[in-house]
Amino acid sequence: MRIGLFDSGVGGLTVLKKVVELLPNSSFIYLADTARVPYGVKTSNEIIKIAEEVSSWFSLQNIDIFLVACNTTNAIALDVIKNKFDVPIFDLIESASTTIKESRVGVLATPSTVKTKAYTKAILNLSPRTIVIEQSCPEFVPMIEMNNINSNQINDIAIGYIKPLLNQKIESLILGCSHYPLITPLLTELLPSSVKLIDPAEALSLKLKLFMDSKTINYANKNSLLDLKFYVTSDPKNFSIRVKNWLNVLPEVNLVSLQKKGCVS
Numbered sequence: 735m736r737i738g739l740f741d742s743g744v745g746g747l748t749v750l751k752k753v754v755e756l757l758p759n760s761s762f763i764y765l766a767d768t769a770r771v772p773y774g775v776k777t778s779n780e781i782i783k784i785a786e787e788v789s790s791w792f793s794l795q796n797i798d799i800f801l802v803a804c805n806t807t808n809a810i811a812l813d814v815i816k817n818k819f820d821v822p823i824f825d826l827i828e829s830a831s832t833t834i835k836e837s838r839v840g841v842l843a844t845p846s847t848v849k850t851k852a853y854t855k856a857i858l859n860l861s862p863r864t865i866v867i868e869q870s871c872p873e874f875v876p877m878i879e880m881n882n883i884n885s886n887q888i889n890d891i892a893i894g895y896i897k898p899l900l901n902q903k904i905e906s907l908i909l910g911c912s913h914y915p916l917i918t919p920l921l922t923e924l925l926p927s928s929v930k931l932i933d934p935a936e937a938l939s940l941k942l943k944l945f946m947d948s949k950t951i952n953y954a955n956k957n958s959l960l961d962l963k964f965y966v967t968s969d970p971k972n973f974s975i976r977v978k979n980w981l982n983v984l985p986e987v988n989l990v991s992l993q994k995k996g997c998v999s
């Protein structure tokens with residue numbers, strides 16, 4: 735089984751890590767559109783075009799399962815992706831929404847995701863009485879991409895994003911952008927212990943594992959070893975350092991052009 739997943743940058747690595755914890759012997763192909771990160775301030779039309787290009791690229795990669803490891807694309811262009819693929823697709827927003835038990839829920843997400851109210855709609859669809867408060871966080875992704883995750887600057891910005899949610903007495907907080915689990919230590923420090931932090935990748939990976947088990951799919955690749963392949967649209971060197979820091983493997987990272995649908999090196 736070959737599992738494909740993508741994000742604008744390093745965010746999807748947080749999803750990959752959760753999935754690898756449950757499916758340690760699988761084969762993964764990860765695409766990061768680093769040339770165009772951040773997605774979260776782009777228009778819907780731009781995201782739809784990107785989703786079409788990403789889907790076309792993956793349709794040449796012989797994948798068996800696809801994971802949408804980017805909430806922004808998930809919120810705006812899930813249908814575009816579903817129309818392109820004939821393989822099972824797992825997404826973050828739907829997966830997380832099914833696990834919500836609290837009655838007052840905060841969501842931190844990119845401006846483009848918040849604009850769609852995709853989390854609110856998905857949660858209310860299942861539990862109509864839930865109060866969902868979404869907070870747009872335009873400054874997080876650029877800082878996380880630059881690995882600026884321990885500074886006073888990001889600390890102050892985080893306080894500003896979280897304050898309105900705490901004023902609304904949230905009981906749980908969804909990390910509605912796959913980049914944000916990279917700053918979990920900072921967010922945990924700023925939140926009261928009564929507020930439960932929810933990483934949608936946990937629900938996604940559980941759902942994927944259940945799916946594999948129910949189909950009695952042998953997901954181990956033929957060598958029964960973790961097989962990771964990484965592709966980026968710019969700066970492979972920097973990306974391989976970020977993979978090393980987060981997953982503790984030093985992978986080969988290949989440069990691709992999505993517009994040409996192929997490898998350029």
Ligand code: DGL
Pocket residue numbers: 741742743745746771772773774775803804805806807844847875910911912913
């Ligand atoms: N990590 C992605 C998300 O979950 C994209 C963030 C961005 O590029 O702005 O929304």
